[in-house]
Amino acid sequence: AQSVTQPDIHITVSEGASLELRCNYSYGATPYLFWYVQSPGQGLQLLLKYFSGDTLVQGIKGFEAEFKRSQSSFNLRKPSVHWSDAAEYFCAVGRGQNFVFGPGTRLSVLP
Amino acid sequence: EAGVAQSPRYKIIEKRQSVAFWCNPISGHATLYWYQQILGQGPKLLIQFQNNGVVDDSQLPKDRFSAERLKGVDSTLKIQPAKLEDSAVYLCASSLGPPTGMGGYTFGSGTRLTVV
Numbered sequence: 001a002q003s004v005t006q007p008d009i010h011i012t013v014s015e016g017a018s019l020e021l022r023c024n025y026s027y028g029a030t031p032y033l034f035w036y037v038q039s040p041g042q043g044l045q046l047l048l049k050y051f052s053g054d055t056l057v058q059g060i061k062g063f064e065a066e067f068k069r070s071q072s073s074f075n076l077r078k079p080s081v082h083w084s085d086a087a088e089y090f091c092a093v094g095r096g097q098n099f100v101f102g103p104g105t106r107l108s109v110l111p
Numbered sequence: 112e113a114g115v116a117q118s119p120r121y122k123i124i125e126k127r128q129s130v131a132f133w134c135n136p137i138s139g140h141a142t143l144y145w146y147q148q149i150l151g152q153g154p155k156l157l158i159q160f161q162n163n164g165v166v167d168d169s170q171l172p173k174d175r176f177s178a179e180r181l182k183g184v185d186s187t188l189k190i191q192p193a194k195l196e197d198s199a200v201y202l203c204a205s206s207l208g209p210p211t212g213m214g215g216y217t218f219g220s221g222t223r224l225t226v227v
Contacts, residue, residue, distance in 0.1 A: 042220055090153050101154045
């Protein structure tokens with residue numbers, strides 16, 4: 001069965017610092033991979049997705065993620081964090097109708 | 112394009128009471144989903160509709176939860192009777208195709224339910 005692990009429950013970074021959020025998955029085949037962001041009181045918004053091809057994908061708001069098949073990972077990165085990036089981040093994997101979210105990583109940003 | 116609309120935004124009820132949530136998806140989106148998001152966890156799929164038919168309700172606690180999507184547009188999710196562990200945010204989402212398709216999901220802002 002597919003599963004998603006986000007090892008970091010909560011991360012705090014200073015504004016302007018770089019960010020990396022980790023995501024590991026277990027899936028029978030190469031899945032489609034997604035990162036969503038959820039601001040307080042809001043629904044989830046798609047940041048980026050990987051289907052195939054170039055393993056480094058660019059998303060909205062300056063985020064990028066790299067798919068590493070050998071490590072079953074899809075880590076999210078941003079070179080310089082803004083205060084408005086404080087939110088909950090969810091990694092998700094699946095194909096077709098089978099789709100699973102990870103438990104999320106809460107990002108706090110210090111001024 | 113209008114987003115996915117949900118109401119109410121917040122609801123507080125006592126255990127054993129009943130509650131209903133409403134969702135209006137994006138126009139033209141055939142697939143509609145209800146997710147339960149317990150504090151500190153990722154969203155968990157409760158039920159998926161394709162038009163007005165159920166595609167997947169394997170994780171829906173059918174002894175107390177029910178959902179319908181009349182005419183393949185709006186949907187309601189009901190809990191009767193509610194338990195303390197039902198306290199969560201209930202998210203509605205819609206998509207043109209499968210959730211892992213090019214368009215992905217569009218989520219509503221959710222209904223936060225507190226059962227006391």
